[in-house]
Amino acid sequence: MSAAAATVSPSAAENPLTEGLERLPVPATTLVIFGATGDLARRKLLPALYNLAHDGALPERFHLVGVSRREKPHEDYRAECMEAIRQFSRRTPDEDVLESLLEQVRYVPGVFDDDEVYASLAEVLEDFERQAGQPLARIFYLSTAPAFFPVIVEALGREGLAHRDGGGAEGPPAGAGEQDERQVAVIIEKPFGTSLAEASELNQRVLSVFEESQVFRIDHYLGKETVQNMMAFRFANGMFEPLWNRNYIDSVQITAAEDIGIGGRAGYYDRAGALRDLIQNHMLQLLCHVAMEPPASFTADEVRNEKVKVLHAIHAPSADEVARMAVRAQYGPGRAGGSEVSGYLEEEGVREDSNTETFAALRLEVDNWRWAGVPFYLRAGKRLARKVTEIAVTLKPVPHLAFSQEGSLGIRPNQLVLTVQPNEGVSLQLGAKIPGTRMSIRPVNMEFLYGTSFLSQSPEAYERLILDAMRGDATLFTRNDEVEAQWQICDPIVSAWEAEPGPLPQYEAGSQGPRQARELMAEGHAWRSI
Numbered sequence: 001m002s003a004a005a006a007t008v009s010p011s012a013a014e015n016p017l018t019e020g021l022e023r024l025p026v027p028a029t030t031l032v033i034f035g036a037t038g039d040l041a042r043r044k045l046l047p048a049l050y051n052l053a054h055d056g057a058l059p060e061r062f063h064l065v066g067v068s069r070r071e072k073p074h075e076d077y078r079a080e081c082m083e084a085i086r087q088f089s090r091r092t093p094d095e096d097v098l099e100s101l102l103e104q105v106r107y108v109p110g111v112f113d114d115d116e117v118y119a120s121l122a123e124v125l126e127d128f129e130r131q132a133g134q135p136l137a138r139i140f141y142l143s144t145a146p147a148f149f150p151v152i153v154e155a156l157g158r159e160g161l162a163h164r165d166g167g168g169a170e171g172p173p174a175g176a177g178e179q180d181e182r183q184v185a186v187i188i189e190k191p192f193g194t195s196l197a198e199a200s201e202l203n204q205r206v207l208s209v210f211e212e213s214q215v216f217r218i219d220h221y222l223g224k225e226t227v228q229n230m231m232a233f234r235f236a237n238g239m240f241e242p243l244w245n246r247n248y249i250d251s252v253q254i255t256a257a258e259d260i261g262i263g264g265r266a267g268y269y270d271r272a273g274a275l276r277d278l279i280q281n282h283m284l285q286l287l288c289h290v291a292m293e294p295p296a297s298f299t300a301d302e303v304r305n306e307k308v309k310v311l312h313a314i315h316a317p318s319a320d321e322v323a324r325m326a327v328r329a330q331y332g333p334g335r336a337g338g339s340e341v342s343g344y345l346e347e348e349g350v351r352e353d354s355n356t357e358t359f360a361a362l363r364l365e366v367d368n369w370r371w372a373g374v375p376f377y378l379r380a381g382k383r384l385a386r387k388v389t390e391i392a393v394t395l396k397p398v399p400h401l402a403f404s405q406e407g408s409l410g411i412r413p414n415q416l417v418l419t420v421q422p423n424e425g426v427s428l429q430l431g432a433k434i435p436g437t438r439m440s441i442r443p444v445n446m447e448f449l450y451g452t453s454f455l456s457q458s459p460e461a462y463e464r465l466i467l468d469a470m471r472g473d474a475t476l477f478t479r480n481d482e483v484e485a486q487w488q489i490c491d492p493i494v495s496a497w498e499a500e501p502g503p504l505p506q507y508e509a510g511s512q513g514p515r516q517a518r519e520l521m522a523e524g525h526a527w528r529s530i
């Protein structure tokens, strides 16, 4: 896997975003962001739109509408968008592209539970369609607190904005026939419920207004290059498939470690915790990518059918099993980034008797033919030694050691590590002879780094996801049954933990996490160093 061999020059490289556009064209679109002045919109969504515009990936006719609470004129909102893009875009903005993207941006102020907002929004949408002389696809991005997801969806339904035809009190623009049906979709941010019951209720409410094919539930990990690369590695290379089962794979470890604490997010985090924040969604999705069967094709339903089968094969713990399968803890004081930091319970906004976990680890099994008996270890936490998200697949040791005892000392089982962040890439650990007169072996890594092998910059996850939603491709979004299957696994753990008051075990900030996590490991297994 030489980096040089895989290097693609920018001129030869296909643009990863515009590639395949002929297959799934992006229709003329109006994108409406609810929560348009929020943190996510400013840091991720607006910069993603700019970068799509920069790459020529947006349709020629593209309109942006922001909806949120505070009153302000369109011009002020446009200036805020420009500032956010200048501050957070991965590229220095080209002023012409920026001007043209935001030329017609509109802002609709109001509270989400007021029907007037939706009537005003309908007028703006119709106005754009009158100008265009044709129906435009409508994408509603719910970048709001989760409590507003059903409120907004139901209001869109009441106002007639969820329908592919008609739309708004005035119906379709003059000249539009049945064949001019528009695409209408809703993108829903995470978290999708905080329990199985909530997620099911939310699904019911959303699906009473939209069809499943119109719903795009975001799990932004699915937009990351390395996560998609897991499918490329597995299904575009013959060498892994014969090994990819319980006969050759010993265990799988998935880690999502952060070195930072909760920052100013106590209000959200103290009600969520590591299990709900990261494991229930992102990490179970990563597990699905490791464990799924090859889909017959890369269509949204084929891929998601295979992922759901994995989730259904995971044994959800009974209340008695939770203690054996799951560990939780909170960070205490320690050192991070070279300075002293406080423990979780001293963070501003955290309840002083909080039993919310900042670290969670699980040991799961996928009870099917391919994976029976292979443990999948998952851990996620804040204030750990460093920031890293990775999937490590460890192969079984060789069956017989032919070398002398001294020569064999450095032999380790092969390990394939996919790093999702930072430094996206793949590394394969092999045993190699140390140069010299003796037969001594030690592990070496064959590395593939995105930054070195592909000179083009990877798009941000939100760029890919917004574009896919506009194309109507839901492959990288979570389906209703997938979300519920994820909750089925996590619900018993959440319930068992909520029933037990604190205090929780503590781990030192900046460390490898709580020692209790080791107890989840089968004999001979150990957590990788973070």
Ligand SMILES: NC(=O)c1ccc[n+]([C@@H]2O[C@H](COP(=O)([O-])OP(=O)(O)OC[C@H]3O[C@@H](n4cnc5c(N)ncnc54)[C@H](OP(=O)(O)O)[C@@H]3O)[C@@H](O)[C@H]2O)c1
Pocket: 034, 035, 036, 037, 038, 039, 040, 041, 067, 068, 069, 070, 110, 111, 112, 113, 142, 143, 144, 145, 146, 189, 190, 191
């Ligand atoms: N921020 C992130 O990095 C991140 C990451 C992953 C997922 N998410 C998810 O993305 C969503 C948005 O998060 P955020 O961090 O952007 O939230 P935020 O910064 O609190 O922004 C909330 C937005 O909603 C508007 N708003 C609040 N109450 C309203 C009401 N009653 N009526 C109308 N507008 C109202 C606010 O408008 P005003 O400014 O006018 O008050 C603001 O535009 C959440 O579901 C979150 O879980 C966020």
